[in-house]
Amino acid sequence: MIDTIIFDFGDIFINLDKQAPVIKFKKLGLNEWNSELDELNIQFETGKISREEFLAGFQKQIPDASEKAILKAWNSVLLDFPLYRLEFLQLLSKKYRLFLLSNTDSIHIATFEKKVGASFYSDFYQCFEKVYFSFEMGMRKPNPEIYSQLIKIHELSPKRTLFVDDRADNTDAAKALGIHVWNLKVGTEDVIDLFDKNFI
Structure with a gap:
């Protein structure tokens, strides 16, 4: 019997366009996304x-680009957050212990909050017992320690906990811990399909 659900954020609640920053940075003069930028992202996250x-x-890497242009390109990944998902979450929060666990950075979170406004993001955050962002935790998924920390702090039972994420490497790591x-699957499934999946 599931009594706790841990949710990812991007492409679970807020829609993302993961190719948009790559395209925008190319227009700013970046030849190609590279391992140095991957590492920069991990360090920031x-x-x-x-x-x-x-x-x-x-x-x-793109010296001709202004800070403003870089920020605009970086934030182009963030799309809309449909209201029906928030409403679904609010109903869910009455029956389950909910947590948010996201690999993200301070720029994206500040942009999201500005975009949706204080009333919306407050309603969203209030659905969760605790909100966890990787840049505040000092680690990111799929590091097993990130899941173990939640289990330990909140005294969760893995066999009574469900973790929802769009990346297989993240769900595989949680599954290995008994969660x-x-x-x-983004594009074919929606978080509101949760009850149809027979998890809970």
Whole structure:
């Protein structure tokens, strides 16, 4: 019997366009996305570097691009957050312990909050017992420690916990710890299909 659900954020609640930043950065003069930028992203998502250091890392590779243009390209990944998903979550929060666990950075979260407004994001965050962002935790999925930390802090039972994420590497890591998982297929499944999946 599931009594706890841990949700990812991107492409579970807020829609993403993961190709948009790649296209935008190319227009700003970036030849191709590379391992150095991957590492820069990981460092920023785990709070190891500041916003300024992150932006400087991009400017090093595209020196002709302004900070404003870099920020616009970086934030182009964020699309809409449909109201029906929030309403679904609010109903769910009356019956289950809910947690948010997202690999994200301070720029994206600030942009999301500004985009939807205080009333909306407050209603969203209030659905959860606790909201966890990788840049505040100092680690990111699929590091097994990130799941173990939630289990330990909140005294969760893995066999009574469901984890919902759109990335297989993240759900595989949680599954290895005995947590029930739903690797949601973006484009063909929606988080509101949860009850149709017989998880809960």
